[in-house]
Amino acid sequence: MEDAGHWKIGLPLLILCSLLVVPVAWAETRTVTDSAGRTVEVPETITRVYAAGPPASILLYIVAPETLTGWPRAPKREERPYIAEPYRDLPATGRLTGRGDTANLERVLDTRPDLILDFGSVRDTYISLANAVQGQTGIPYLLIDGRFENTPAALRLVAEILGVPERGERLARYVEQTFAELDAALAEIPESDRPRVYLARGPDGLETGLKGSINTEIIERAGGRNVADPGPGSERRGIVKTSIEQLIVSDPDTIVTWDPNFFSLIWSDPLWAGITAVRRERVYLSPIAPFGWIDRPPSVNRIMGLKWLAGLFYPERFGEDLRTETRAFYKLFYHVDLDDEELDRLIAWAEGQPGD
Amino acid sequence: MSAPLALTLLGGAVIVGAVAAALTGPFPITVAQFFDAVAQRFGDQPSGADPRIDTILFSIRLPRIAAALLVGAALAGAGTVYQGLFRNPLVSPDILGVSSGAGLGAAIGIFLSLPVFAIQGLAFAFGLGTVALVYLVATAVRGHEPTLVLVLSGVVLGALAGACISLLKILADPYDQLPAITFWLLGSLASVRVSDVAGAAPAVLIGLIPLVLLRWRMNLMALGDEEAAALGIDPGRLRVLFVAAATLMTAGVVAIAGVIGWVGLVMPHIARLLVGPNFHRLLPTAMLMGAGFLLLVDTIARTMTTTETPLGILTAFVGAPVFIWLLASGRRSW
Numbered sequence: 133m134e135d136a137g138h139w140k141i142g143l144p145l146l147i148l149c150s151l152l153v154v155p156v157a158w159a160e161t162r163t164v165t166d167s168a169g170r171t172v173e174v175p176e177t178i179t180r181v182y183a184a185g186p187p188a189s190i191l192l193y194i195v196a197p198e199t200l201t202g203w204p205r206a207p208k209r210e211e212r213p214y215i216a217e218p219y220r221d222l223p224a225t226g227r228l229t230g231r232g233d234t235a236n237l238e239r240v241l242d243t244r245p246d247l248i249l250d251f252g253s254v255r256d257t258y259i260s261l262a263n264a265v266q267g268q269t270g271i272p273y274l275l276i277d278g279r280f281e282n283t284p285a286a287l288r289l290v291a292e293i294l295g296v297p298e299r300g301e302r303l304a305r306y307v308e309q310t311f312a313e314l315d316a317a318l319a320e321i322p323e324s325d326r327p328r329v330y331l332a333r334g335p336d337g338l339e340t341g342l343k344g345s346i347n348t349e350i351i352e353r354a355g356g357r358n359v360a361d362p363g364p365g366s367e368r369r370g371i372v373k374t375s376i377e378q379l380i381v382s383d384p385d386t387i388v389t390w391d392p393n394f395f396s397l398i399w400s401d402p403l404w405a406g407i408t409a410v411r412r413e414r415v416y417l418s419p420i421a422p423f424g425w426i427d428r429p430p431s432v433n434r435i436m437g438l439k440w441l442a443g444l445f446y447p448e449r450f451g452e453d454l455r456t457e458t459r460a461f462y463k464l465f466y467h468v469d470l471d472d473e474e475l476d477r478l479i480a481w482a483e484g485q486p487g488d
Numbered sequence: 489m490s491a492p493l494a495l496t497l498l499g500g501a502v503i504v505g506a507v508a509a510a511l512t513g514p515f516p517i518t519v520a521q522f523f524d525a526v527a528q529r530f531g532d533q534p535s536g537a538d539p540r541i542d543t544i545l546f547s548i549r550l551p552r553i554a555a556a557l558l559v560g561a562a563l564a565g566a567g568t569v570y571q572g573l574f575r576n577p578l579v580s581p582d583i584l585g586v587s588s589g590a591g592l593g594a595a596i597g598i599f600l601s602l603p604v605f606a607i608q609g610l611a612f613a614f615g616l617g618t619v620a621l622v623y624l625v626a627t628a629v630r631g632h633e634p635t636l637v638l639v640l641s642g643v644v645l646g647a648l649a650g651a652c653i654s655l656l657k658i659l660a661d662p663y664d665q666l667p668a669i670t671f672w673l674l675g676s677l678a679s680v681r682v683s684d685v686a687g688a689a690p691a692v693l694i695g696l697i698p699l700v701l702l703r704w705r706m707n708l709m710a711l712g713d714e715e716a717a718a719l720g721i722d723p724g725r726l727r728v729l730f731v732a733a734a735t736l737m738t739a740g741v742v743a744i745a746g747v748i749g750w751v752g753l754v755m756p757h758i759a760r761l762l763v764g765p766n767f768h769r770l771l772p773t774a775m776l777m778g779a780g781f782l783l784l785v786d787t788i789a790r791t792m793t794t795t796e797t798p799l800g801i802l803t804a805f806v807g808a809p810v811f812i813w814l815l816a817s818g819r820r821s822w
Contacts, residue, residue, distance in 0.1 A: 335668060338679050338796075362795075373676055373798065374796055376679070377514055377548050378796075381514045402543070403543065428661070429662075429663045430663075
């Protein structure tokens with residue numbers, strides 16, 4: 133009797149257990165090759181993805197926002213209106229890569245992601261990090277090349293992995309079309325006629341990104357020439373400090389920044405007054421909501437800045453209506469229908485009035 | 489070497505160096521253009537030359553040279569005072585946490601996206617505030633060895649400020665604020681302008697007044713508290729005054745230049761080798777050497793490549809080997 137009793141409870145329990153276990157054990161997996169050439173087994177259906185850094189979170193938000201488990205940092209007040217309703221309230225989950233690691237692996241596991249995604253430079257550091265985290269957590273970790281030119285391919289690849297290939301195709305086509313329009317127009321503009329651009333960073337405007345850095349790729353892509361050029365053959369990249377004398381020597385005819393403090397001071401500063409860009413009033417402030425238009429971080433958000441910059445560099449060729457462009461981009465990429473007030477604020481920002 | 493001779497030679501070298509530095513830079517300015525510009529500046533002749541030369545010389549290079557001299561002199565002077573006060577040649581101006589405190593102030597300013605003058609103001613205030621706090625803590629603890637307690641409080645609060653800076657670096661936007669904080673902590677004169685020099689100079693001069701007036705008593709402080717007290721001075725009160733003066737000088741220049749190490753540690757050493765430990769001669773010698781050294785380093789920083797090299801890196805590359813050599817040569821007097 134006792135034995136039979138055990139069986140009466142034991143059998144249904146066993147069946148229940150196998151019901152729970154079987155779907156996991158039988159769950160389809162597929163093999164994906166990431167930009168680093170790593171082959172990774174990922175689940176057939178992916179519903180939750182942890183973004184390893186800010187660029188990855190933007191890529192994910194654009195392609196499949198419902199899979200995003202959180203933002204590397206909570207969206208700020210001025211950014212929130214430009215992120216679609218449920219997603220602006222996602223928690224801050226830290227970052228695994230980028231500059232400095234603030235995520236706790238246990239917390240990452242706690243969000244139960246099916247996948248960890250990183251988007252940016254494919255370097256040995258990040259490859260080893262991907263392998264280490266994947267080995268430690270057992271969660272597949274994909275590394276996607278974040279170079280500007282790779283944007284369409286990255287959109288397609290991530291959309292394919294997340295099971296929304298049509299969306300990826302649509303976004304990739306948009307980017308390819310933007311690139312193609314630019315290339316067609318730029319083909320007629322010789323190098324010497326292109327604007328000489330300085331990207332001013334930092335509160336004093338004296339930090340910049342060297343030509344060839346991921347932070348300044350957009351300048352060349354939009355048809356400008358970066359004045360912070362270490363010269364041919366130099367392998368130097370990245371963010372550097374420069375001096376006002378060096379800038380007077382390089383004499384850029386166009387300056388782009390996203391720092392409102394610097395932007396408001398440059399007009400009255402006697403040291404900057406002699407620089408061609410200031411004399412010709414060709415200093416521009418980039419909006420940074422919800423993400424930077426030209427950089428900060430270097431992700432798909434730069435496509436918005438590409439259209440804007442090309443319009444500033446060559447107003448006669450890219451004279452499309454910035455309002456229409458912005459509204460369409462924010463709708464397609466950021467899932468938000470901008471009302472007139474929100475759009476006005478962005479356009480005023482792009483025209484040098486950042487508001488409060 | 490006799491002190492007047494050393495001072496004359498050093499002063500001459502600094503003046504020659506300053507003129508040479510004014511002629512050096514990415515924008516080519518010839519000697520003739522230099523004197524033309526100076527003549528036009530102080531004469532009434534109408535300017536026929538490139539107006540950029542005027543801007544570069546008088547608004548960019550000369551303020552920057554003045555800043556390099558001021559910062560170097562102040563750091564070396566403060567280092568001399570601290571080394572004498574603590575009777576220890578391994579002491580640098582940031583021993584009581586002034587640099588860490590100033591760094592924290594600047595990091596807060598950058599984190600809050602404040603304009604440059606506010607960042608400098610916060611750096612200055614936090615630099616002074618940290619040392620004041622160190623002094624309060626040391627007084628509250630009241631150990632048997634007042635200098636030791638003071639130094640240890642400085643180390644502790646400096647480390648705490650360093651931890652707060654690290655926290656801000658983690659919270660800061662990695663694409664925007666983090667590089668700015670990092671550059672600030674490495675020190676640079678790249679964005680210095682006349683108003684910065686005008687802002688920092690009073691702090692340095694005010695700090696210098698008690699040092700010059702009480703230069704003889706500084707020698708007594710180097711004998712140790714008991715002997716100083718036996719000679720009829722109040723070591724506790726003098727120490728507060730000297731620490732306040734040296735801190736004011738350091739905080740004033742760190743606010744405009746960022747954190748620049750090694751100058752305040754190494755320059756007093758070499759000056760001591762040159763003219764001996766008498767504070768009366770040591771202070772001006774060390775200050776002149778600091779001024780000349782930072783002028784040299786800053787000229788390298790702005791001309792070595794087309795971008796700026798942070799000063800803190802260059803001073804470390806020069807300072808560390810020199811310091812090791814000084815340690816090996818085994819001089820012990822201060």
